[in-house]
Amino acid sequence: MTATVPAGTRADSSGASPVQPGAAGLAVPAQMSLADAVEMGLVAAPGSAGSAGLAGLPVAPGHISITGVSCYYGSHLAVADVSLEVPGRAVTAFIGPSGCGKSTLLRAINRMHEVIPGARSLGSIILDGVDLNGSGVDAVAVRSKVGMVFQKPNPFPAMSIKDNVLAGLIIRGARPRGSAADDLVEQCLRRAHLWDEVKDRLKKAGDSLSGGQQQRLCIARAVAVQPDVVLMDEPCSALDPISTLAIEELMRDLAQDYTVVVVTHNMAQANRISDVTAFFSLAQAGQPGRLVESGPTGDLFSAPKVAATRDYIEGRFG
Amino acid sequence: MGPTSASAVGTPRAPLSERVFAGSMRGAAGGVALILAGVLTFLAVRGGPAMFAQEGELPAHATNFLQLAGPAAFGSLWVAVIALVVASLPAIGVALAATIYAPSPKFGRFLAAVLDLLAAVPSVVFGLWGLMILAPLMVPIYGWLHRNLGWLPFFSGEPSVTGRTVLTAGLVVGVMILPIMAAMCRESFALTPPALMEAAVALGATRWEMVRYAVLPTARSGIVAGGMLALGRALGETMAVAMVLSWTPYLVSVNLVSSGNPVTIAAFIASTFPESTGSQVGALIGLGLVLFGISLLVSIAGRRIARQGVTR
Ligand SMILES: Nc1ncnc2c1ncn2[C@@H]1O[C@H](COP(=O)(O)OP(=O)(O)O)[C@@H](O)[C@H]1O
Ligand SMILES: [Mg+2]
Numbered sequence: 001m002t003a004t005v006p007a008g009t010r011a012d013s014s015g016a017s018p019v020q021p022g023a024a025g026l027a028v029p030a031q032m033s034l035a036d037a038v039e040m041g042l043v044a045a046p047g048s049a050g051s052a053g054l055a056g057l058p059v060a061p062g063h064i065s066i067t068g069v070s071c072y073y074g075s076h077l078a079v080a081d082v083s084l085e086v087p088g089r090a091v092t093a094f095i096g097p098s099g100c101g102k103s104t105l106l107r108a109i110n111r112m113h114e115v116i117p118g119a120r121s122l123g124s125i126i127l128d129g130v131d132l133n134g135s136g137v138d139a140v141a142v143r144s145k146v147g148m149v150f151q152k153p154n155p156f157p158a159m160s161i162k163d164n165v166l167a168g169l170i171i172r173g174a175r176p177r178g179s180a181a182d183d184l185v186e187q188c189l190r191r192a193h194l195w196d197e198v199k200d201r202l203k204k205a206g207d208s209l210s211g212g213q214q215q216r217l218c219i220a221r222a223v224a225v226q227p228d229v230v231l232m233d234e235p236c237s238a239l240d241p242i243s244t245l246a247i248e249e250l251m252r253d254l255a256q257d258y259t260v261v262v263v264t265h266n267m268a269q270a271n272r273i274s275d276v277t278a279f280f281s282l283a284q285a286g287q288p289g290r291l292v293e294s295g296p297t298g299d300l301f302s303a304p305k306v307a308a309t310r311d312y313i314e315g316r317f318g
Numbered sequence: 319m320g321p322t323s324a325s326a327v328g329t330p331r332a333p334l335s336e337r338v339f340a341g342s343m344r345g346a347a348g349g350v351a352l353i354l355a356g357v358l359t360f361l362a363v364r365g366g367p368a369m370f371a372q373e374g375e376l377p378a379h380a381t382n383f384l385q386l387a388g389p390a391a392f393g394s395l396w397v398a399v400i401a402l403v404v405a406s407l408p409a410i411g412v413a414l415a416a417t418i419y420a421p422s423p424k425f426g427r428f429l430a431a432v433l434d435l436l437a438a439v440p441s442v443v444f445g446l447w448g449l450m451i452l453a454p455l456m457v458p459i460y461g462w463l464h465r466n467l468g469w470l471p472f473f474s475g476e477p478s479v480t481g482r483t484v485l486t487a488g489l490v491v492g493v494m495i496l497p498i499m500a501a502m503c504r505e506s507f508a509l510t511p512p513a514l515m516e517a518a519v520a521l522g523a524t525r526w527e528m529v530r531y532a533v534l535p536t537a538r539s540g541i542v543a544g545g546m547l548a549l550g551r552a553l554g555e556t557m558a559v560a561m562v563l564s565w566t567p568y569l570v571s572v573n574l575v576s577s578g579n580p581v582t583i584a585a586f587i588a589s590t591f592p593e594s595t596g597s598q599v600g601a602l603i604g605l606g607l608v609l610f611g612i613s614l615l616v617s618i619a620g621r622r623i624a625r626q627g628v629t630r
Contacts, residue, residue, distance in 0.1 A: 158538075167521060171518060
């Protein structure tokens with residue numbers, strides 16, 4: 001079992017707080033045993049809304065146990081009490097109507113929601129035995145283990161394609177040089193299925209590429225910092241069908257090495273690419289979003305347990 | 319519906335208010351161009367001949383125009399550059415504090431209001447402050463700089479006992495151009511695409527790393543343009559410099575702390591004009607033309623850099 005900490009060890013990330021279980025590389029046995037038990041399917045995660053139904057999937061590193069997570073924007077409860085098992089080295093899709101909190105929950109996983117003033121989340125999000133949401137864990141360190149790709153491709157326009165891939169390292173003052181840099185760039189661009197298209201113009205600006213290529217560049221940038229998890233918030237919704245296909249193929253491929261969580265509005269896409277699907281919904285606008293049902297994608301789409309899920313999948317929602 | 323009314327519909331005339339508005343806009347634009355042309359003509363006609371003036375026709379016993387204009391042009395640029403160096407980092411810092419680092423939007427607005435107030439302080443008040451408060455305060459500091467860093471040309475000469483040096487003048491002008499620079503920086507920082515900041519944060523950037531790699535690169539042209547604008551203002555600053563600076567004619571020196579200081583064009587004109595007559599006044603107007611030329615070049619450079627930033 002991996003007892004290493006997801007939060008890496010960034011020399012400068014600890015900031016003011018002296019000892020952080022996340023950054024110091026300590027094992028967290030109490031949490032690990034629970035997480036392991038959940039992983040092995042021995043116990044259901046406490047408060048689990050729908051059965052995770054992971055028995056068929058092999059236990060893999062990069063597993064995330066979300067337990068009792070609620071997210072607030074100020075006093076507004078946006079996501080209420082979600083418990084969910086996200087299998088490691090697999091694709092998990094979040095589906096549901098707009099405003100049901102998919103993005104909010106996704107951002108809570110790498111604590112991106114903390115950037116918004118007044119936003120906070122309760123509950124635990126345990127990745128390989130460490131609670132990412134724990135009070136002693138540094139958000140900056142979490143983000144270097146849990147990467148994110150956004151709806152609109154956002155390469156750094158002032159950086160070359162090559163520097164964009166290396167951006168995560170450059171930012172933390174660890175820019176690789178010479179052949180080490182070249183190798184890493186090639187490896188990540190190949191990983192993102194982009195190498196053949198850009199290998200002759202690595203010095204060109206990052207925003208000189210097409211939208212689909214930019215999105216793959218952002219994926220290359222995300223994997224260059226060697227995360228365990230890659231979160232994607234509607235990564236294809238700004239792209240044309242052919243680029244979308246390329247990203248979908250890439251997501252399947254990424255799942256061999258990373259835990260992939262993707263928010264999508266596209267039901268067919270969720271069905272095509274994901275191993276597990278989680279369906280969220282909300283009673284009405286302004287009400288908190290909740291997890292309705294989750295399970296292996298095939299089961300959820302062919303035999304949803306909850307009527308609301310079936311209605312949504314069949315397009316009868318709202 | 320007669321044919322007359324149909325043709326009236328076919329070629330609609332703008333309503334009167336519209337025509338009055340458009341007309342007055344054109345008039346205003348033409349007026350501005352006319353005033354500029356008038357000023358230029360005045361400078362060229364009255365100041366031009368001074369450039370070929372002989373000994374005796376020039377103020378401060380100068381033998382030729384260049385002897386007067388060269389050192390003063392140097393002095394103007396020197397004070398302006400000192401002011402820019404002094405103001406740049408604080409301006410960027412304050413602008414960051416008012417935007418990215420603001421604990422709340424309210425705090426950002428408060429800081430912006432404080433800067434606007436600073437911009438509203440009259441030049442003569444800054445002059446008094448520099449003369450009466452800042453200059454005496456700087457005397458011991460200049461002594462210390464001379465004793466410890468006297469081997470540098472900036473601090474070599476015997477330090478001033480009044481503190482009314484080119485560095486004091488530069489500091490005063492620096493404070494005066496701080497608001498305009500900070501305002502330009504603030505605007506550029508506020509325009510940083512949130513998506514870029516998110517990109518940096520999602521890669522595990524701390525707040526400062528996000529500023530360094532997402533905010534500053536996008537704002538670079540705005541910062542440079544703000545610097546150029548501020549430089550232009552610093553070049554033209556007259557009153558405060560004339561009050562603070564204790565200068566020597568014809569002097570070209572990079573010394574920051576001694577009592578021998580170059581003069582700026584604007585300060586020279588302001589302090590020499592009252593006792594000048596005839597051809598001497600013409601020479602002062604000629605100096606004005608030189609300053610106008612320098613400011614124009616700085617402003618063109620600033621515009622070019624700002625535009626480059628947009629089209630990049
Ligand atoms: N920055 C924000 N500030 C305040 N409320 C927000 C913010 N972002 C999202 N919300 C609220 O949180 C709820 C969930 O939004 P979101 O997570 O974006 O839903 P989804 O991604 O499923 O469409 C919505 O009610 C939305 O209004
Ligand atoms: Mg969303």
